[in-house]
Amino acid sequence: MSSVESTTGVVQDGADAAAPIFQDINAEQAVEVVEIESACMRCFQSGITRLLPTKIPFFREVVLMSFKCEHCGYANNEMQSASEIQKSGVRIELNVLNAADLNRRVVRSDNSSINIPEVELEIPVQSQKGEVTTVEGVIERTIAGLSQDQEKRRIDHPTEAESIDAYIDRLRELKELKSPFRLLLEDISGNSFIENPLAPATDHQLKTSHFARSKDQNELLGLYEQNHEEQHLLKPIAEDEWPIENLHGEVLQFATNCPNCQVPCETNMKLTNIPHFKEVVIMATVCSSCGHKTNEVKSGGGVEPQGIRFKVRIAGKEDLTRDVLKSETCSMAIPELDMDVGPHALCGRFTTVEGLLVAMREQLDGTIFHDSADEPSKQKMQRFLNTFDDVLKLQEVITLVLQDPAGNTYVQSLRDDDEPDDRLTVERYDxxxxxxxxxxxxxxxxENYEQNA
Incomplete structure (x- = not known):
């Protein structure tokens, strides 16, 4: 099948250059499906591949592909991630305890691996094509793969066939939930996802963490570092030639793609100083095609020696006006609502407490596969959103917890430097x-960085 890059080119050639490439699936509006002629991998006759670039709510852009050969009847469906490779890999652990856990949606890319320790099952990276499935679907696909050619194997290699049959029985016992098991999904590209049916509340059966890729993993994704000789070819700019002060007050622009519709646009960037904190880089993007707006803040300094935790008691209107600098490594929680938002759910931004709560509310609305969710799940989400609205109207008192292990988050105090703020608690931790x-x-x-460079 064609790669994601060629898929993007097909859509751009056949449509307006400014039209969004990845469209939402809408029952009221027809979505254009691209069809291309391609060879069948079984009979090598010509068949039709159908491509649908779309977006998965609360996740990323994907390309759904479906192939069917009219000559031999061969059919194949797969999914490829069309979003950029994330800055870090993702590691997800799910404890499967009941039948509802078997129905959790799983989005996995080509660069993901799956491990079920209880049955010693391991699916290596790039051994299967990406797909949108369920936990039960992952097990069923493994059973189907092992069952292939079993009849012939029983004749030619009866001992091996008997061992495979015994292992298939163990996999079927997983589907029958005779005992709990763990599903470990690791994606070095960071583009995989397992559904949290309790969202936005914390799911204690689902643990998600991120990790820095190794050099071998980067090369597996096609990301290569500059070698030592190439680094010496780049002449560093001395500070006296271009002092950092020259960037203050200057607005720089660079080309990028809209994160919503992927149409080319420009991002404005400015270096500024936040009083009582540090220098930060503010970036803003406005798409002239779909009108999507984003603003992001990145720390201009390094990682602090200690992490920092802010607890803001929101009991009055003045608490909503506090300035907040949230870095991209900062996680958020509201204990009263049993809500926990990871560090990568919202990008870094400079806003107010009210602006942060509104951004959280807008991202929650219309997510969690709303189009395909059952009615009880929709009602549960709506009740949570109504409660969130009451918080914004100050009808309920809550505590907003911001925790940043990098120490690059800041919350404004409403008191002078020498006066304590009884609604703001600041903790530093190792x-x-x-x-x-x-x-x-x-x-x-x-240590000895100059010698190692």
Whole structure:
């Protein structure tokens, strides 16, 4: 089948250059499906491949592909991730305890691996095509793959066939949930996902963490680092030639693609200083095609020696006006609503407490596969959104917890420097080994750096 890059080219050639490439699936509006002629891998006759670039709510852009040969009847369906490779890999662990867990949706890319320790099942990276399936579908696909050619194998190699039959029986016992098991999904590209049916509440059966890729994993994705000789060819700019102060007040622009419709646009970037904190880089993008707007803030400094945790008690209107600098490594939680938002759900931004809550509310609305969710799930989400609206109207008192292991998050105090703020608690803590691993600090060489360079 064609690659994602060629798929994008087909859509752009056949449509307006400014039209969104990845469209939402809407029951009221027809979605254009691209059809191309391609060879059947079984009989090598000509067949038709149908391509649908679309977006999975609360996830990323994907290309759904379906092939069918009219000559031999061969059919194949697969999914390829069309979004960019993420900055870090993702590791997801799901404890499967009941039948509802077998129906959890699973989005996995080509670069993901799956492991079920209880039956010693391991599906390596790039051994299967990406797909949108369920936990039960992952097991069923494995059973189907092992069952292939079993009849012939029983005749030619009866001992091996008997061992495979015994292993298939163990997999079927997983589907019958005779005992709980764990599903471990690891994606070095960061583009895989397992559904949380309790969202936006915390799911204690589902654990998600991120990790820094190794050099071999980057090369497997086609990401190569500059070698030592190439680095010396790049002449560093001395600070006296271009001092950092020259960037203050200047707005720089660079070309990018709209994160919503992928149409080319420009991002504005400015370096500024936040009083009582540090220098930050503010980036803003406005798409002239679909009108999508984004703003993102990145820290201009390094990782702090300690992590930081803010607890903001929101009991009055003045609490909603506090300035907040949330870095991309900061996670958020509201204990009263049993809500926990990971660090990568919302990008880094400079806003207010109210702006942060509104952004969380907007991202929750219309997510979690709303188009295909059952009615009880929709009603549960709507009740949560109504409760969130009450919080914004100050009809309920909550505590907003911001925790940043990198220490690059800031919340404004409403009191003078020498006066305590009784609604704001600031705690600094030592990072754990897992925190450093997620930030990529455990493998970082800081001693004798000049000699190692």
């Amino acid at each position: 990072r754990t080994y897992e925190d450093n691993e997620e930030l990529g600090l455990n493998d970082m060489i800081t």
